[in-house]
């Protein structure tokens with residue numbers, strides 16, 4: 001199989017490329033920079049074929065994909081800065097990337113009749129209640145611009161294609177890029193205490209573990225919507241921070257606060273980000289390891 005992967009300069013795309021190589025598939029990487037600009041860790045992605053592509057440019061998307069003729073596109077590129085996406089002068093660009101960019105790719109996949117994987121987010125839901133969201137639930141109500149544009153991307157995929165996987169993930173951490181764990185490790189260098197919200201509940205996702213599942217998926221025809229995070233239960237960002245510091249051996253004190261007390265975020269975020277992953281097992285897919293185990297491996301990886 002030949003697989004075209006967008007967003008390889010980011011967290012997930014990097015790991016997807018390396019998982020493909022492990023399984024003897026040809027991964028062709030892509031991102032917006034002229035050459036591969038992710039971490040130089042001597043892994044497959046750093047030397048694999050790389051094609052620069054701005055996904056908001058419809059003609060470029062068409063001509064690149066027509067030339068490559070992939071069997072599958074794994075679309076990881078996105079605008080992921082949630083608070084920044086709320087700025088009035090950024091919204092057009094956020095939508096161009098997350099919604100129109102995804103539509104461009106979906107339409108090119110349609111022409112080629114190839115499979116498409118679209119990575120989406122818990123932020124398409126409004127976060128009300130405590131019941132975990134099912135992947136086929138259609139009660140979308142994003143609370144912020146990032147979530148709204150990711151939902152528009154989902155719809156562009158599901159309305160144009162039949163051979164698609166829409167995989168919603170949450171609270172992502174990976175070697176290659178910015179994430180909550182790295183932020184918290186940095187905060188600990190300069191602060192004795194940190195305030196962290198304890199009323200937003202979800203589960204983290206390690207890109208290394210998720211990549212294995214995504215490659216398992218593309219080997220099948222079990223199309224549709226899925227939820228995928230690590231196992232290990234539902235937690236708050238406060239719980240996550242406590243465990244990050246415990247495992248890293250850091251003494252910084254973590255103070256639980258409500259979202260209202262925290263008060264620093266521009267974008268509204270869902271309180272209930274519990275994703276129901278039972279559809280994975282029902283379709284014979286192997287679940288991810290626990291987030292506690294993933295965190296331990298990740299801290300070793302980045303030390």
Ligand SMILES: NC(=O)C1=CN([C@@H]2O[C@H](COP(=O)(O)OP(=O)(O)OC[C@H]3O[C@@H](n4cnc5c(N)ncnc54)[C@H](OP(=O)(O)O)[C@@H]3O)[C@@H](O)[C@H]2O)C=CC1
Pocket residue numbers: 006007008009010011012013030031032053054055056075076077078079080097101119120121122150169170171172173176177178
């Ligand atoms: N990070 C998270 O917590 C979560 C992420 N997701 C989803 O998972 C996927 C992967 O996320 P993650 O790996 O963290 O993302 P990253 O932000 O790490 O990587 C995204 C990549 O896409 C690139 N990109 C941005 N605009 C364009 C463009 N116009 N054309 C081509 N490439 C572009 C970015 O480049 P540049 O940096 O230069 O802008 C970046 O390299 C995304 O779809 C995201 O929405 C879902 C849930 C949680």
Ligand SMILES: Cc1cn([C@H]2C[C@H](O)[C@@H](COP(=O)(O)OP(=O)(O)O[C@H]3O[C@@H](C)C(=O)[C@@H](O)[C@H]3O)O2)c(=O)[nH]c1=O
Pocket residue numbers: 080081082083120121122123169170171172179180183187194195196197200237262265269
């Ligand atoms: C840095 C910091 C954040 N927080 C809060 C803010 C927020 O509510 C929560 C998480 O913070 P972040 O801004 O890192 O997370 P955020 O960027 O909102 O993370 C989201 O990213 C997008 C891309 C997704 O798709 C989501 O699944 C989710 O991972 O923690 C604290 O309470 N204390 C702190 O010191």
